[in-house]
Amino acid sequence: MRVTRIGGPTALIEWEGWRILTDPTFDPAGGTYTFTLGTTSRKTTGPALSLxxxxxxxxxxxxxxxxxxxxxxxxxxxxARATTVLTTVAGAKATSHLDVRGLAAGGRTILSGEGKPTIEVEATPCRHGAPFTRPLVGPVVGFALTLDGQPHPGLWMTGDTVLYGGLRRAADHLRPAVALVHIGAVKFPFTGPLSYTMDAADAVELIEAAEPGVAVPVHVEGWSHFSEQEEAAARVFDSAPTSVQDRIRWLPLGVPVELG
Structure with missing residues (x-):
């Protein structure tokens, strides 16, 4: 598997003939964006690769x-460049595409293509903040991708989520070869100490549970509302148990890296 980290949550995965793009963010740096309840964030870093x-x-x-x-x-x-888009049920309803598929946590779909191995995709649970914020922040899912005939996923993208019971239970049986772990400890001044994604300490616990072959931190730089960015997260990972440290792989932006 070859992974190119593009910036924020965005990565290109080239795997067994498949080209897979995660959470596409390609705007240049400098823009300010509005989120729920009038909260805002500035994009501080542009993508390492263009579309x-x-x-x-x-x-x-x-x-x-x-x-x-x-x-x-x-x-x-x-x-529009993709043959298939996988997202939430709400996202599928809001997206105009010939093959957009909406999945709730636990839902599955099959990807097939000429000359490529079949992939089963399972949507994994996410909670994008505290329980009471769910109606405000909306639905989110992660994705576990397993090649036909394999016992465990080759790829797991956690999606934007805090660490909670549903995610822990899902992680316990995954054992993915590669995990893209969304961190960044998203916070806004308006909501004070509330986090909307995992911080690095949460990620350590999740990695211990899921036991990926390789864990790639993403969603950790490029936006002002990421309260724990790469340097701070790296310090936490450096003090993690060796069983976790040995799995973490920081990828340089814009450079394809072979994993596994």
């Missing part, structure tokens, strides 16, 4: 469609 650099893709894994740090204006153009 033209990425080219055509087979599948977009879109954890949710309604926040610009996971799907910005330029990122929407990436959806």
């Amino acid at each position: 033209e650099d990425v080219g055509e893709v087979d599948v977009v894994l879109l954890s949710h469609h309604h926040h610009a740090d996971n799907l910005d204006e330029a990122g929407r153009a990436a959806l």
Whole structure:
């Protein structure tokens, strides 16, 4: 599997002939975006690759469609380049595409393509904040992708989520070869100490539970509402148990890296 980290939550995965793009964000730096309840964030870093650099893709894994740090204006153009878009049920209703599939947590779908192995995709649970914020922040899912005939996923994208019981239970049986772990400890001044995504300490616990072959931190830089960015997260990971440290792989932006 070859993974290219593009920025924020966005990565290109090239795997067994499949080209998979996660949460496309391709706007330049400098824009300010509005989120729920009038909260805002500024995009501080542009993408390491352009859409033209990425080219055509087979599948977009879109954890949710309604926040610009996971799907910005330029990122929407990436959806049209994909043969298939996988997202939430609400996201599928809001997305115009010939093959957009909405999944709730636990839902499954099959990806097939000429000359490519079949992939089963299972939507994994996410909670994008405290329980009472769910009606405000909306639905989110992660995705576990398993090649036909394999016992465990080759790829798991956690999606934007805090660490909670449903996620822990899902992680316990996954054992993915590669996990893209969304962190960043998203916070807004308006809601004080509330976090809307995992911080690095949460990720350590999740990695211990899921036991991926490789864990790639993403969704950790490029936006002002990420309260724990790469340098701070790296310090936490450096003090984690060796069993976790040995799994974590920081990928340079814009550089394809072979994993596993």
